Amino acid sequence: MITAAEVITAILVLYPHMSGNNRQCIMERRSQIEQVLVEAQRQYPEMPTEVFATIGFMETHLGCDQGEGGNWGAPLSPQQRHIAGAPIQAATALWRSYQVCGTWNGAARRFRTGLCRPTVIGTRYSTIANQITNRIRLNVDSSREHSRRLCLNSPMECRPL
Numbered sequence: 001m002i003t004a005a006e007v008i009t010a011i012l013v014l015y016p017h018m019s020g021n022n023r024q025c026i027m028e029r030r031s032q033i034e035q036v037l038v039e040a041q042r043q044y045p046e047m048p049t050e051v052f053a054t055i056g057f058m059e060t061h062l063g064c065d066q067g068e069g070g071n072w073g074a075p076l077s078p079q080q081r082h083i084a085g086a087p088i089q090a091a092t093a094l095w096r097s098y099q100v101c102g103t104w105n106g107a108a109r110r111f112r113t114g115l116c117r118p119t120v121i122g123t124r125y126s127t128i129a130n131q132i133t134n135r136i137r138l139n140v141d142s143s144r145e146h147s148r149r150l151c152l153n154s155p156m157e158c159r160p161l
Contacts, residue, residue, distance in 0.1 A: 004041070007050050009143070011062075013139055019065075048104075050133050097110035
């Protein structure tokens, strides 16, 4: 399992340039963003943290896009479509989409378009989400491997994972 801290570190490493002031915002709000990911993992233990973080990043740069007010791309509820919800509503919407669609690709499509089935917009969205998620996973794996080598080669400089 990838931790919230690892996911945010990977995003910051992989995306050194972001639109607007998003990078600075993510760094400033890092602990709150990590808390959202931890809470989502607690509520939905089968939802990979990196998948949820990817959707939040794609939708609103983890709540840092101008005018988002911290929302991660989901409304308060299906009955209140034009009222922004908190990030946990995005986690709930993504989890519900996974339950309905049965795959994370389908869940990403449904989160974006309301449909599990492939559509032009939904398929492109889920493809990009997969690419980002895979890049996060590769970055975390590489970082963990580097830490293991550091511990083996220089135990005095070893950092706990």
